[in-house]
Amino acid sequence: MQVYLVGGAVRDALLGIAVQDKDFVVVGADFDTMKSLGFVQVGADFPVFLHPDTHFEYALARIERKNGTGYQGFATQTKGVTLADDLIRRDLTINALAIEVGGLFDDTPKTGQVVDFYGGVDDLNNKILRHISPAFCEDPLRILRTVRFLARYFERGFTIADETIVLMQTMAKAGELSHLSRERFWAESVKAMESGTGHYYWQFLKELNILPYFLAELDECFDDHQILQTVLKRLALAKNSPVAVQFAMLCSGYLDGLDNENLSKTLINQTAKQLNTPKYPVQIANLLTEFWGIFAQKPNTNNILRLIEKTKAHQGNTQTLKDTLTAIGMVQADLDIVKIDELLSHAIAMYKSVSIDDIDKNLTGKEIGLALNRLREQKITQLLSEYVYE
Structure with missing residues (x-):
């Protein structure tokens, strides 16, 4: 059995960012082994387990094969899967880095050497977000995740590789985002807003031409360059405010583009429905419209x-x-x-x-x-x- 610290913890450590959460991949174990050691399985069939003490996630090395639509349309295999097999199914090269640790109950790095099969260290050094393989297109959530990563690291000078932008746009145009549940739209957007980078997140969704494929009304509003710049300025001011205030700022362009309170509220509610926005942020946006x-x-x-x-x-x-x-x-x-x-x-x-x-x-x-x-x-x-x- 081999245990590896993987993904965001390795990426952020190399960037000098404080590591908040740790995720691990386990090679050479099975469901029964993990359960017998006190690990709690997440879901009935999913090969991810919570550590009995730290509650960090430990996943069996796995490969996933597309057998349906959306982010849930996968069949999972764990038997005989290598670390390289597991990492290639991830989204970006900078998220496919690993460091071997002592074991299931010892997360001290063995040597500290970074395992890098797909050029993630070079991309990290060159500040490039690049998809690992064509399998990227099997999960439409990766479009939003990549934009969120761009928003998060934009002030560090990161950009998205041209070929990855083309792939993201091709997926969006093909209607892949329609297979995502609305809950995932909101969850991913909240992550960007709660991290203080929501203004960049919405800016890049517009600039990369992703926005029209899941928020058509908002995209049309943002076609007015002056309104877009005004909204982005407000979002930047609101970056440390509650998500409800940020959502109100996102929809504030409807105030600038329309002189009709009822129509503005209709568009706010349509945007909220597409994003699966909870009631409270919608309430704040509507109160802003009225008052x-x-x-x-x-x-x-x-x-x-x-x-x-x-x-x-x-x-x-x-x-x-x-x-x-x-x-x-x-x-x-x-x-x-x-x-x-x-x-x-x-x-x-x-x-x-x-x-x-x-x-x-x-x-x-x-x-x-x-x-x-x-x-x-x-x-x-x-x-x-x-x-x-x-």
Whole structure:
């Protein structure tokens, strides 16, 4: 049995990047051996196991043969598979590097020598992302992964090899991305956004002509060069913000290209459906669409009340309002968001201060709600009258 540290851990170590996760390949073992040593299998038939102590992934060396569509359409073989066989099925040469370690319970490198069958070290030194073999096209997720790697390493000077770009574009044009589940689109996009490189990720998906094959509406919006540059600037500003704010920035081009709130929301929801975006980021994008302009001049009572109620800030949900204000501040860069936040804090306090004890006790049914709303309006109108807006 031989055990190797593989993939991203080796790549990042060679780049001088702190290693977060470790993945291993085991040559010369089988399912029963791994289970008998306490390793927990991931899935009923998949040859990947979790270490009983570290919970790192240890995979039996395997080859996969295409027998269907999408990223799940593979048959797996582990018997008699070598390390070279296993590594050639990977996506990029820089991800096919390995270092032999002491064993299943000793991940200390034996010699530290890098095992490199496919030129990954040279590509790493030359800062090139290159596919290993034509088998790259068997998994359409690799298109997005490669763009994500480009986004991650772009500031280090990395580029994608010309032949890999051609292959990615050929796959996209052939409709391979349609075989990916929408969950995978969102998961891969989140990885880019959470790493702080989402602005590059979306930029390169557009530049490499991948975007129209899974986000046609967004691609059409980005055909306007000025809108694209504005959105990319906002995404760069939002790179350390929550994913919900970044998604709102991604869709903010619909605000610039349309003067129709309902149509903008329709396009946001279409984009969200194609990406399988969770409800909360969609909510922030829609709130931005509805409220982005209310502070362009002195705000009015009705808008403040609607913003409080739609974000449920009066019920203690401060995060939704915070993310909405962050998004508004990135679209309206000249706003003093700190001052606006202070105003809204006072408005929320006044909203919450109104109670049934403050209205006529003889009122019933809908009259109670109307009276409460009138009193809230009065208090917030008074607040706004004293608010110095610049």
